[in-house]
Amino acid sequence: MLIAGMNDLNDAVAFALAAQSNWPASMYMPDGQFVMTYDSGEKAPDNEVLGPVTPRGGPAGLVYRGAEKIAEWGDVDRADMTFSVAKSYLALLAGLALGDGLIRSLDDKVAGYALDDGFTSEQNRDITWRHLLTQTSEWSGTVFGKEDRIDHNRVVGVAVADAPKGTRRAMKKPGTFYEYNDVRVNRLSRSLLQVFREPLPQVLKRRIMDPIGGSQTWKWDGYRNSYDTIDGKQMLSVPGGGHWGGGIVIxxxxxxxxGRLVAQGGVWDGKRILPEGWTSELVKPCPVAPFYGLMWWLNTGRRQFAAASESSYFALGWGSHIVWIDPENDLVTVLRWIDRKKAPEFVERLLGAIKA
Known part of the structure; x- marks a missing residue:
């Protein structure tokens, strides 16, 4: 999609097309290892893939300024894995649960809602929903065969670690320490399943994706072993990413x-989809990790993208996949399969184009 008279914008699009990820189209390295676990440095048995892996397409994206689409490139209708963008969807579902009264307060202890024994230990019994959503829970245990230890000392974004990823460390008090940990995110997803008593993909489809005009091509894959029994029915619990396969393919x-729904405060065509105030809650900085909100990345101190406004926030997934919301410039931008190291230059080019 080329735009007449918008050479700078067309140049930004051309840059995005040329700056694609170096991940293989098959999603597997020559030695047969899944590219996600390869990139994160995992070894057997920690790197066992449990869910479906979808071969990837090419770079694609869209840019909206307000209600107007000002750029589009690549195959924007191809459904691809999104990895940790799924975490931001979990945050939207948590908002629905809160609005429905299924969760009374984010500061309630999850133990009071659990249908299993995942929050009965001394380490886990004081964990709140807010702790899970800000990745400060320090939850300890195993979810569908994956132990939280696998992501101990994991470095993502601006986080730091004292030892190699997967090295067991002493646990801290919930709410006092941030760690990007996919096992704990999967625990959040399982806990949300237990409060909705309905598979999360069904909730997402009925309550969010269908009302905003989503396609019928997206899916949310689980693991081969990620089933829970609720009210006598076997239900699939879905992961908050594609770390070990599965996740949202969209x-x-x-x-x-x-992205536009969130940018519009949770309202679509005059109808409220997300609870009032929830999109503001998503972007409140976590006290111990001010670069993170509720499963959304913030641009505090412009540490994510120096060229972007500090009010910008992001759903981010490895690969890379980016949903960038910039309230200051009324932008919603989606980037698929861009080299993460080159994404900052795209941001700079795009902002230069719209301000030219």
Missing amino acids: SARDLSLM
């Missing part, structure tokens, strides 16, 4: 709908 166009 198109760039559908991602843009989600």
